[in-house]
Structures are given as C-alpha cells and as structure tokens.
Amino acid sequence: MQTVGILGLGLIGGSLAKAYKAHDWRVYAYDTDKDSMGAAKVETIDGELNKDTIPECDLILLAIYPAGCIEWLKKNACYVQSQTLVMDCCGVKREVVYACAPIAAEHNFTFVGGHPMAGTQYSGFRYARANLFKGAPMVIVPPRTDSMALLDHITKLLEPAEFGSFQVSNAEEHDRRIAYTSQLAHVVSNAYVKSPTAQGHKGFSAGSYRDLTRVARLNEHMWSELFLDDADNLIFELNTIIDNISAYRDALVNRDKEKLTELLAEGRIAKEEAERRLSSNRNG
Numbered sequence: 120m121q122t123v124g125i126l127g128l129g130l131i132g133g134s135l136a137k138a139y140k141a142h143d144w145r146v147y148a149y150d151t152d153k154d155s156m157g158a159a160k161v162e163t164i165d166g167e168l169n170k171d172t173i174p175e176c177d178l179i180l181l182a183i184y185p186a187g188c189i190e191w192l193k194k195n196a197c198y199v200q201s202q203t204l205v206m207d208c209c210g211v212k213r214e215v216v217y218a219c220a221p222i223a224a225e226h227n228f229t230f231v232g233g234h235p236m237a238g239t240q241y242s243g244f245r246y247a248r249a250n251l252f253k254g255a256p257m258v259i260v261p262p263r264t265d266s267m268a269l270l271d272h273i274t275k276l277l278e279p280a281e282f283g284s285f286q287v288s289n290a291e292e293h294d295r296r297i298a299y300t301s302q303l304a305h306v307v308s309n310a311y312v313k314s315p316t317a318q319g320h321k322g323f324s325a326g327s328y329r330d331l332t333r334v335a336r337l338n339e340h341m342w343s344e345l346f347l348d349d350a351d352n353l354i355f356e357l358n359t360i361i362d363n364i365s366a367y368r369d370a371l372v373n374r375d376k377e378k379l380t381e382l383l384a385e386g387r388i389a390k391e392e393a394e395r396r397l398s399s400n401r402n403g
Contacts, residue, residue, distance in 0.1 A: 125149075128159050147173075155244040185214045192218075211294055216232040306353070307360070367379065
C-alpha cells in the first residue's frame, strides 16, 4: 500500500485526501483546524502527518498558504526520506519553489512545484470531494524538465487525483500566466460586486452576472498572500485592463460610436483567436 501525507485539509487538501483514500492509499494529514481534523479522521484519513509518519510517505502534498508550506518544510525536511516526492499545491510558484528546492537538495529528496487547476468559490474540508480534480489540468514545475523518468514518476504518483492533463512549466512562466488567468479574474470579480447596484440586482441578472461574480466570494487571507507573492505580474495585468477599460469609458464620454464599435470588435476577435488557439492545441 502506498502512503500520501497531506498538509492542510481545506478544499484542495481535503479533496486530495478523499481522492487518494478512494484509491486505497494510506492517508496521513495535518491541519491546525481541529474540526477539520476531527471530520477527516472519521471519514477520510488514517492518522496524523507528523515526524513519526512523515518517513512512511511516498508522496507529500503541501496544500496550505505559500509561507506556511515553506515553514513546514524547513521544520520537517529532516524526517523526509530520499525516495519521497514532496509537492506543493500553491497558486504561486516562484516564492515556494525558490525556497523549497534548496531545502530538498540539502536533505536529498525531490521537491516539485504543483498547481492543480481546479476549485470552487467555497473553502474548507466540508466542501472537499474526491472528484474535484477529475479531468482538470495540473501544472507541474519540476526541478528539471529533461527527465522523462521523473515526469513519469510524478504523474504516476498523481494518478489518484485523476487529472485530465499535465502542463510542465517553470516558476517564472507559471506566475506570469496565472496572474492573468486566475489572479486578475479574482480582483475584477471582487471589485465588480462593490458597485452599490449589486445590492439590487435580483430579477435583473442571469448568466453574465453569475459568471463574473462567482469568484468574488474568495478567501481574502489566502488571496492577499498569493497576490503579494506575484505582485509584479498582477500589477502588469491590472495596468493593462485599466488602460483597456479607460478606452471604453472615453468612447462613451465622447459619444464615439465608431470607436466603441471598434473596441468591442477587438475584444470579440481576441476571444475568438484565443479559442481557436486552444482548440488547435487540443487537436494537435
């Protein structure tokens, strides 16, 4: 029987714990929240992840905030065995990988950056489910990208999560792209609902409103840390969207229908081009 250790039993860590348990792995976990630990011990995990159980693990998944992952690894690296693979599941990679990779090298085990591209607007163990990652993309930031044996080993260890695809990246490229695809979307959604009009939308909203506001319900403590860890990339994306929105506003102020039509067409074409490239990559 293979053994996984999971740090953190929120939505991501809890879902990982349930997925691995469903595939007959032994699961050790730890969370500072006593209620989450209590619930997990009843239905999911086999015991606590600690200095006694860490050496038993084939895989350790760190599913808490970036700073917490780094601190945990500093304190517990001495218990990790050389054959164990340790992977974080954080939403940023530079901050974690740059700190954790040297720790792993010093203690002679493998550390891999990871980012499961799945989630919901809810957080906590009570919303965790074993199939959260089924069919979802997984980004891997390995210490080296030229070792097929290592990549094969990583994907085999992740099989219980049932990811649909794997994308190999480096930490810099991951953080640059995720600032646009995830972080910017959360900022925009969170800012959008601050309009006083949002409090009276009932009966006047449908799919567009739901889609744009879904991730406004976020964990402000976690996302603040992620935003600050990736501030340079997120600031670039914010400046870009502010400039673009300003152009729409200016066209409206000036009653410039030709310019407004041009701006709207540019956005439509950009979306179509992005979808065409995505479809081409899938088919290729």
